[in-house]
Amino acid sequence: MKKQLHYLSLLILLSLCGCEVELHDNNYVDAELLPLETPIEIQLDAEQSSSGELLLVEGIDVNYSINTPESQLVSASFYIGDNLVSERNTPQGSFQVYNNNLTGNVQVRCKITTKSLKQGESIRDQVYNGQTYEGEMSWPARFVTPQLTFYQEPEETSLNDVTIHWTFNLEKYYFKVINNGEVIVEKTKETSITLPAPLFGSPYRYIEVQIVDEAGNELFPSLMKGYSYAGVDTFLNGGQLNRLYSLYSNILYTSQYAEVNSYNIPSLTKIAEFKETKSSAVPIAASPNSDKIAVDYSDQVYIFSGKDLNPIAKIDYPERGYVPKDILLTSDNKLALYYNYLSKVYLYDADNGQLEKTISLSGTNFTPEDYPEPWNYLINENYLCEPVVTYGFYLTPLQNFERGKTVFYSQYYSSYFFHPTHPHELIIMDQNNKISILNCQSGKIVRTISKGDEYVFCNIDPATGNYLFQIPHYIIITDENGEELFRLESEAIYPRLFNSTLTCWEGFALNIEPYLEKP
Incomplete structure (x- = not known):
């Protein structure tokens, strides 16, 4: 489609006007006859389809310009x-466009009246003050609803930048682009x-394209003009996303509220999804x-x-007032439910939920x-870990959740947890974010990783054994020896790595x- 100028070059017939006048020598004057036609040009500021139809948009005025070089405009x-x-x-001037329940194709018509700029010398011309012309022109037209559509191509999305495309079904307008409110x-x-790629974890990935005229004024304010664009990552669900990974089946489980x-x-x-x-x-x-998962x-x-x-199976909490x-x-x-304040474990059959x-x-x-x-007590299938305020923790081996011999370790910690795939290893972090891996069978520290105070340890990938750290504005992945494999700019909260x-x-x-990075 393209904007075109529409002209009315119309030979308009003289509207017949007359009266009875008696001819006498004293009022008869030879005069040049005025032409029965006059040129008129009409220009419409409207977009045209490839088939020649005017495209009318409800609420958008159409400007017109009328040129009558040999006559004077009386009305249009x-x-x-x-x-x-x-x-x-x-x-x-301009005329308003409103639909008024019209459907399908319509016509735009202009009825125009002009009078001659020349005046004959006859009494007739003096009486009627010039010759009057009338005519009409029409244009095929149809109403168009403005439509703005966004899309992205996967190959144009990377860790560094993203490209957003849009289409609009009219061509005479301009676009104003706003990214995240700017x-x-x-x-x-x-x-x-093309925009910088959104940071991982950032919700700020919203573009708005306003339709504006040549002066920059917004048109179609009610038009849906916003688009939440995607980065190279995938949006699973809303915020506050809980996550669980099954190494056995290589499935990621998430929840938000009760879904x-x-x-x-x-x-x-x-x-699949399950709502309760x-x-x-x-x-x-x-x-x-x-x-199985719980x-x-x-x-x-x-x-x-x-x-x-x-x-x-569905199992009610067995202890009222305790979680x-x-x-x-x-x-x-x-299925084992461990109550730390009660020092008690409830064991259920995982097939039917029977205690x-x-x-x-x-x-x-x-x-x-x-x-x-007790708020920091920790248990897995093989060990019970009970930290104390002073310095260290008590570690008790378990066999079918029956206690073995308890050993005290005077190892300072700020947090700790059991290795997700090495059940006999305890991961201990101190206040300087130094990581020590304790072999619970030998009682010895088998590895240490010290990346610096700003490195906050997040988790160990159960499938690969790689470590996930977070520093201000970045996520860092290392191997089990602390060698960096990947760094990503990020605004994520509580990142976790699974396979x-x-x-x-x-x-x-x-x-x-x-x-x-591959070794």
């Missing part, structure tokens, strides 16, 4: 269909723009040797068969100076395998 009346939309006697292009005819979802890795395609009429759901445990609903624990999210500190699915197909037994884990001989920290898939609290995920 514009119609859309049968609706009179303008009646003026000025050679320049005007970056005041006026352009371009229909694409649980499952995703394939690395494609991040959604498999509860306030929250947290995928909390994955079986080490089956597809989801904590704050008053119950659901056991699901796997990625299809079919619930096979289990840890929930485990064990290698012998048990099998309750085990007391009390018996640690704390000294009067120890000041235990080279980076996830965050804000709901984004990114497969970083293609970007890792």
Whole structure:
């Protein structure tokens, strides 16, 4: 489509006007006859389709210009269909466009009246003050609804930048581009723009394209003109995203409020979802040797068969007024609820949710100076770890959750957890963010990683063994010896790494395998 000028070069017939006048010698004068036709030119400032139709947009005026070189304009009346939309006697102006329930193709018509600039010398011309011309011209037309559409091409999206395209079904207008609330292009005819890629975890990825006229005034303010563009990452769900990874089935589980979802890795395609009429759901445990997972609903624990999210058992919290500190699915197909303040474990059959037994884990001989920290107690299938305020922690081996001999380690810590795939290793972090890996069987530190005070340890990838760290504005992935493999600018909160898939609290995920440095 292109903007075209529309002309009315019309031989307009003289409107016949007369009266009876008696001819006498004293009033008869030879005079040059005025022409029966006069040229008139009409210019419309309207866009035209490839088939020659005027494109009318409701609410957008059409400007006109009328040129009558050999006559004087008396009136110009514009119609859309049968609706009179303008009646003026000025050679320049505009008429309003409104639909008035018209459908399909319509016509724009102009009825015009002019009078001659020349006046004959006859009494007739003196009486009627010049000759009058009338005529009409019409244009085929149709109404058009403005449509703005955005899209992205995957090959134009990278860690560094993204390209956003848009299409608009009219061509005479300009575009004003606003990225995340900041005007970056005041006026352009371009229909694409390349922007810096959004940071991982950042919600700021919104572009707005306003339709403006040549003066920069916004048109169509009610038009949907915003677009949330994608980076190279994938948006899984909204913020406050809880995450759980099943190493056995290589499935990522997430939850937001009471909705649980499952995703394939690395494609991040959604498999299933499960919604419950509860306030929250947290995928909390994955079986080490089956597809089962456990989801904590704050008053119950659901056991699901796997990625299809079919619930096979529902277990009420057994202790009123207490919440289990840890929930485990064990290698012998048990669900364990560990109550730290009660030093107690409840064991259930993971197939049917039936309670099998309750085990007391009390018996640690704390000294009067120890000041235990039960809120930081930690358990897995093989060990119970009970830190004390003074310095260190008590470590007790477990066999079917029965206590073995307790050993005290005077190892200072700020936080700690069990290795996700090496059950006999305890990861200990001190206040300087130095990581020490304790072999619980030998009681010796087998590895240390010291990256610096600003390096905050996030997690160990259960599938690859790589370490995830966070420093201000960056995420860093290293191997188990601390050698850097990948660095990514980020605004993510609580990032976690699962089989080279980076996830965050804000709901984004990114497969970083293609970007890792290979040894």
